[in-house]
Amino acid sequence: DTGVSQNPRHKITKRGQNVTFRCDPISEHNRLYWYRQTLGQGPEFLTYFQNEAQLEKSRLLSDRFSAERPKGSFSTLEIQRTEQGDSAMYLCASRPSGTSQETQYFGPGTRLLVL
Amino acid sequence: AQSVSQHNHHVILSEAASLELGCNYSYGGTVNLFWYVQYPGQHLQLLLKYFSGDPLVKGIKGFEAEFIKSKFSFNLRKPSVQWSDTAEYFCAVNDRTGKLIFGQGTTLQVKP
Numbered sequence: 157d158t159g160v161s162q163n164p165r166h167k168i169t170k171r172g173q174n175v176t177f178r179c180d181p182i183s184e185h186n187r188l189y190w191y192r193q194t195l196g197q198g199p200e201f202l203t204y205f206q207n208e209a210q211l212e213k214s215r216l217l218s219d220r221f222s223a224e225r226p227k228g229s230f231s232t233l234e235i236q237r238t239e240q241g242d243s244a245m246y247l248c249a250s251r252p253s254g255t256s257q258e259t260q261y262f263g264p265g266t267r268l269l270v271l
Numbered sequence: 272a273q274s275v276s277q278h279n280h281h282v283i284l285s286e287a288a289s290l291e292l293g294c295n296y297s298y299g300g301t302v303n304l305f306w307y308v309q310y311p312g313q314h315l316q317l318l319l320k321y322f323s324g325d326p327l328v329k330g331i332k333g334f335e336a337e338f339i340k341s342k343f344s345f346n347l348r349k350p351s352v353q354w355s356d357t358a359e360y361f362c363a364v365n366d367r368t369g370k371l372i373f374g375q376g377t378t379l380q381v382k383p
Contacts, residue, residue: 198275199371204369256303259317
């Protein structure tokens, strides 16, 4: 399967714990995006990378959130001191750098539940 | 700031009925518009996209959408829905960085 993969698919944690999610984009896709989706809403942009450079962060990304893409391939999203409001589906997408007309391909997401 | 509004949050249709899902966006510049679909238990998939040219675009599985610039709309249509079209549908616009701004989504339930 050469699509975008995300791990884990589900994560249950207690409030205050740290969690880390991983995204493996389609190989050779330079751009990698993270989104968050809560129930009944569309995905909301969190941040994106061009290769290893993080080029934009949404105001939704509080200082408890950090994302990396160290070698320009896979990316990790870490949430420190989780809160119940962090419960959501975290989606990763990738695309070639090209123009803004390029299609983003989404992974299956990681569903986080904070108890 | 760009935004996308989807008017119908939950639509229930019988098989063979026609479908039209509304989508309006706010953005003053050149727009790239997308419809994504999420089938139960699956990830988001692209249905169709519009960049320029013919305002009527055709996508996969018999879907089409019409871009009406004067109305800032990009409505999704299908002449005859099937039970397998049951899914959540998202309209989106992207900005120059490529990030997508999504609407709230419309849940479509097709009764057999």
